[in-house]
Amino acid sequence: MNRSMRLTRHLTRAGYSLIEVLLAVALLGVLAYQVFTVISVASRSTTTDTTGMVLEDHALTVMQSIANAIMGTNRDTLEPALGAPLSSDDINYRIQLGIEDGEVIWEDPERIALDDSDSRVFWSQNPDTDEERRVFWTSLVAPFLEGELLNGVDDNGNGLVDEKGLSFSIDRKAVTVRLTLEERTREGEIVTRTLERTVTCRNPQGETP
Amino acid sequence: MTLLELAFAMPILLVAISLFSSALVAMFEQREISRERFLASEAVRSEFERMRNEEIGDVYALFNEDPEDDLLGPGTAPGSRFDVFGLDPLADAPDGLAGEVLLPYVNVAEPGMPPVWELREDMEWESLGMPRDLNRDNVVDAVDHSEDYVLLPVEARVEWVGRFGRKELRMYTLLTGYSMDP
Known part of the structure; x- marks a missing residue:
């Protein structure tokens, strides 16, 4: 008798009702949706941050190459020599290697x-010669500098008008280089990074070639 | 699983999760701090280049905090403070600018009198290598060399409020004139 009563009591306590299961599934579904949303947002943010980090490192490498080249030039060889609000998207120069026999x-x-x-x-x-040797440093340059539009106005407040994604402006011996790189993430978002650096020509004197 | 096993497992799991979270936060914090320091160092490098763009004899007058000796009239020079793109200055930063150029000059005026600034060789300033002969006369003296210096040690300091608190960066350089003449 006692054994049968214990068995009966055990059987009546086992299992879940349909309502309990439905409630639990509904709650789990809501939680899963919330978690999925958070993970999705975090993943997109991480992708954007990572793309931005890579772009920034890339821009720094290009900027360092440009700065190293300009530092060794003679100021009088720089062409075109445009000062603000004008700028150019190219610069021609010659590096002074040294002096031999005066x-x-x-x-x-x-x-x-x-x-x-x-x-x-x-x-x-x-x-522009038959002996031209060309090396490409980046293919991610934005059409215009960050915040700038082609409208004849200094939109981004840097003193230049309608400057392109790579711009050079010259003030006496100093060249200010501005570079904006942009890249599209897998989700279609455009990530932009801009660098600006002023470099002084270290060889201000000497006969021009 | 008994309640006792659960009581053991939960704290261990919580500790593991908190350690992992701390590592993630530290990684993002380090990335942001590195980026802020990069912006600060880029601004300082550009400021040094702007100083090199001037004749060496004009740098002191253009980049000290005294507006009275500005070459084109009071207040026309760049001055000792500069802006840093992407960084927020301290709340009490003069002119709301995060960067500052520091040169080895002192105020020799009597207390209560208008400041009189002198570029001195005898200043004690270890990071600038001072005391130092600034006019190449092989003597370190206690007179004003703002008109005849040929070497100018410079310290640039950037103080900003970063995402993880107040930060500071200092960089140093030595300016001198270029000449092709022997």
């Missing part, structure tokens, strides 16, 4: 510029 020794003419597509920065030695 004569200045010059490197071959060089150029840093945007190509015809306006999205690639290249360095060129002996430009």
Whole structure:
């Protein structure tokens, strides 16, 4: 008798009712949706941050290459020599290698510029000649500097008008280089990074070639 | 699973989750701090280049905090403070600018009198290598060399309010004139 009563009591306590199961599934569904939303937002944010980090490192590498080239130039060889509010998307220069027998020794003419597509920065030695040697440094340049529009107005307040994604402006011996890179993430979001650096020509004197 | 097993497992799981979360937060914090320091160092490098764009004899007058010696009239020079793109200055930063150029000059005026600034060789300033001969006469003296210096040690300091509190960056350089003449 006692054993049968215990067995009966055990059987009546086992299992869940349909309502309990439905409630639990509904609650789990709501929680799962919330968790999925948070993970999705975090994943998109991480992708944007990662793309931004990579773009920034890339922009820094390009900017460092440009700065190293301009530092060794003679100021009088810079062309075009445009000052604010004008700017140019290319710069021609010659690097002073040293002095031999009282004569200045010059490197071959060089150029840093945007190509015809306006999205690639290249360095060129002996430009516009049969011996031209060209190296592309990046293909992620934005059409215009961040915040700038093609409207004849200084939209981004940097003193320049309608400057492109790569721009050079010259003030005496100093060249200010501005570079905006942009890239589209997998989700279609455009990530932009902008760098600005002022570089002074270290060789201000000497006969021009 | 008994209640006792659960009581053991939950704290261990919580500790593991908190350690993992701390590592993630520290990683993002380090990335943000590195980015802020990069912005600060880029601004300082550009400021040093702007100083190199001037004749060495004009740098002191253009980049000190005294507006009276500005070359084109009071208040026309860049001054000792500069803006840093992307960083918020401290609440009490003069002119609301995060960057500052520091040169080895002192105020020698009597208390209560208008300031009189002198560029001195005898200043004690270890990070600038001072005391130092600034006019190449092989003597470190206690007179004003704002008109005849040929070497100028410079310290640039950026103080900002970052995402993780107040931060500071200091960089140093030594300016001198260029000349092709022997």
